[in-house]
Amino acid sequence: MSGPLQDEDPRQVGAFRLRERLSESPVGVVYLAHDAGGRAVSVAVLSEGAAADAAARDRFVAAVSRGVGVEGVPPRVLASNTRGGAAAWVAAEHGGGGAGAFLAPVSVGGGGGGGGAPGYAPYWAGAHAGVSSRWAWPRGGAGAAAGADPNSNRGVVIGLLMLLLLFLAMLVVLYLYLSGLHQEAGSRPTDLPSPGGSGSPSSPQPSPSGSQGPQDASPSPDPDASPSVEPGTQVPSVPLDEDDFTDSPVDPRDPDGLA
Template identity: 50%
Template sequence: MSEPLQDNDPRQLGPYRLSERLTARPEGIVYLAHGPAGEPVSVAMLSEGASADPAARDRFVAAVSRGNGVDNPPAVLKSNTSNPAASWVAVPHSEAGPGAGAYLEPVGVEPTSGSERSPGYVPYWAGGNAPATGRWFGQVSGGRSAAAAQPGANRAAIIGLLALLLLIVGLLAVLYMWLSQVSKQAMAESEKPSPSPSSEQPSPSPFSPLPMPSPQPGSSPEESTEPESEQEETTQPPPGGSPSSDVPSVPLDGGDQPTDVPADPEQMP
């Protein structure tokens, strides 16, 4: 009776996608699988204990390659017996026959050369039927083993990496264009001519002449300048003169001429 795949079961062996367990025995496990075209396939894989036993593994190889110990061996579609971690064989699925389980029959029975009454024995690994891949592949998220990686998962990872690479390239292109624009602006500013000294306005000199007063309306230039010249003559003291010489002299009219002043004031009338 078939049962769902367990957590330690692989999901794919070679080109075959496993879908469920058909039988489980100490020698190995038989799976129902499907090929690339969807055809049903029976796949038998050695158990963990049988894969660890070199003698059991040799019997499995002999059964797959030469049909030793197998009655009416089914046609082998594909097999992998060189990998001790996961040895398996695939045959066409048939509801009537044992399918790939026929190649597990001679794995747990060692041929005897003596009498048929000689006692048989049970291998030391007969107590367990875990698949061999459970020792080599760790669990992944969702209770699925690494051997059961979906082909679409790898495709999605590759697409994601390509998208990330394109994003990085786009960012680098934008950064390059921005740096080019900044460098062009810096070069344009450095190439601008500086103003020459001749174009600058001269600063006013502290010794520039004072502005002359404008003449009053109705007066001639000679009249406007005469008081200034007379004031300059009267205000400038002669060199070496006394302080009384600073008093300006006033011209006298004809009637203001001095008369004879008596020397004795008492003689004045």
């Protein structure tokens, strides 16, 4: 009986997008799915108990690979996964028995010898008809990753590529900037010393401010100039003796010294 997908159901199996449940049993669940082109297919997934039973898993592999135990003509297998620890599943064309035909051989019970010997049922036959917990959609881990849509990783890949391109662009800009600085530093002239060694120091140029040196600070005295006496300055008087007048020259206008 068909019904909507449950929380433990995967949303993507391989390249097929699951849409709804077609049937369920202790062996597994059959889903209606669509491929990349929109074509309807059926996907059968082993239950958790059947996938953990080595004998049941071997019967499923034999039915998928060789059609062992499948009634009539086996449906054409579109894709399958029967290896490793992941949940086993098979996809077939929709219609008729579909992928559910591969689940029938898995549930075959063994009989006793004969007569009224009772048959037996696998230990997982009474378990819930859900798929393996590795496929649970809300949970993390490998099961959720296997059931996730591969297209959902496209955004992550595109984001990583954009970051890589941005990083490369930053490297190119940094290289061009450093190259410009190097060329600018190389174009500047540098003062190199003369090959003859250190030359004689150049004589200092006279200062245009007109400042005089120490030799020009005090003027040289003029021997012919008479000392000038500033007004108001007292002239010291020196007492003279009579002997000082004998050697004085005689004024021709007053030879007797009467004046």
